[in-house]
Amino acid sequence: xxxxxxxxxxSLRHAAQILRQGGLVAFPTETVYGLGADAEIPAxxxxxxxxxxxxxxxxxxxHLAGAEELDRWARDVPAAAYDLAAAFWPGPLTLILKRSSxxxxxVTGGLDTVGLRVPSHPIAQELLQAFGGSxxxxxxxxxxxxxxxxxxxxxxxxxxRIDLILDGGPCQVGLESTIVDLSRGQPVVLRPGGITxxxxxxxxxxxxxLPAATAPRVSGAxxxxxxxxxxxxxxxxxxxxxxxxxxxxxxxxVVVLSADHSLPLPAAVERIKWPAEQSSLxxxxxxxxxxxxxxxxxxxxxxxxxxxxxxxxxxxxxxxAAAPRPEDNG
Ligand code: AMP
Ligand code: MG
Numbered sequence: 385x386x387x388x389x390x391x392x393x394x395s396l397r398h399a400a401q402i403l404r405q406g407g408l409v410a411f412p413t414e415t416v417y418g419l420g421a422d423a424e425i426p427a428x429x430x431x432x433x434x435x436x437x438x439x440x441x442x443x444x445x446x447h448l449a450g451a452e453e454l455d456r457w458a459r460d461v462p463a464a465a466y467d468l469a470a471a472f473w474p475g476p477l478t479l480i481l482k483r484s485s486x487x488x489x490x491v492t493g494g495l496d497t498v499g500l501r502v503p504s505h506p507i508a509q510e511l512l513q514a515f516g517g518s519x520x521x522x523x524x525x526x527x528x529x530x531x532x533x534x535x536x537x538x539x540x541x542x543x544x545r546i547d548l549i550l551d552g553g554p555c556q557v558g559l560e561s562t563i564v565d566l567s568r569g570q571p572v573v574l575r576p577g578g579i580t581x582x583x584x585x586x587x588x589x590x591x592x593x594l595p596a597a598t599a600p601r602v603s604g605a606x607x608x609x610x611x612x613x614x615x616x617x618x619x620x621x622x623x624x625x626x627x628x629x630x631x632x633x634x635x636x637x638v639v640v641l642s643a644d645h646s647l648p649l650p651a652a653v654e655r656i657k658w659p660a661e662q663s664s665l666x667x668x669x670x671x672x673x674x675x676x677x678x679x680x681x682x683x684x685x686x687x688x689x690x691x692x693x694x695x696x697x698x699x700x701x702x703x704x705a706a707a708p709r710p711e712d713n714g
């Protein structure tokens with residue numbers, strides 16, 4: 385049985401109690417909804433993997449109440465980590481650091497590093513305060529699917545599999561945290577997200593690049609992820625209308641996702657209107673990917689935004705949503 389409640393002081397106290405007993409609580413953060421368990425109860429963390437259907441070698445992010453908790457979970461912390469924490473915590477930034485003995489193999493997926501973040505969402509903050517410990521939480525969706533940006537999204541995927549969903553309205557950033565690896569010398573971005581590369585560079589001066597062969601097990605780094613069930617095809621913006629017409633003329637039911645609301649499309653082609661402004665698109669992106677599946681069309685068409693600022697993370701998620709699925713290969 386999954387309880388679905390509005391986040392209040394009372395329900396947050398109840399949620400903290402569930403966490404202490406090893407239960408699972410979905411809660412809003414500024415990025416996406418998280419599926420939380422007490423990071424120090426191995427059986428609780430194991431339930432997170434079971435509820436999501438997530439492979440056990442994918443690490444979880446540990447959510448902390450404040451930056452002062454960082455040294456409890458990590459060791460040999462470089463100065464750059466404190467600089468980033470001072471600049472962007474609380475906020476949508478995850479730091480990968482060498483793990484302390486507090487971080488179990490279950491939380492880290494057997495890696496010698498741990499992912500840490502201090503969320504800024506007032507409900508996430510209040511939950512962490514009421515709970516008093518640290519919360520291991522990946523996104524509250526089934527593995528490989530689109531991350532949830534409303535409590536209803538969580539309910540539709542995890543009902544019956546978790547104990548409680550705290551409804552705190554839609555998430556503001558709407559994309560997952562930026563992940564920066566500080567465990568291997570030069571800081572490297574493993575996943576673009578809510579904190580832009582431009583802002584990281586302002587603090588760090590420069591960023592390293594990741595040798596492809598050493599790419600770590602970040603589920604966001606899988607080719608196909610964040611994917612709607614409907615096939616999504618990326619086409620250059622100038623060809624959107626024409627591609628839609630060609631597909632529609634072969635009898636395909638088509639939807640076009642675009643910020644150009646006056647794009648000339650055949651009457652039979654559906655339209656999902658993206659906001660023009662970048663941060664508004666980021667917060668609406670996942671709901672728009674879910675809306676594709678609700679339309680019952682054969683194919684969705686979209687174009688990549690310019691890859692500056694949040695456009696980097698938006699383009700990253702769209703490429704993964706459009707990537708060939710494992711099931712495409714049999
Ligand atoms: P999610 O919240 O669903 O985006 O999942 C958390 C993300 O953080 C996943 O992509 C993890 O693989 C990644 N992550 C967590 N800890 C680590 C780590 N120690 N090294 C690399 N990636 C990590
Ligand atoms: Mg996820």
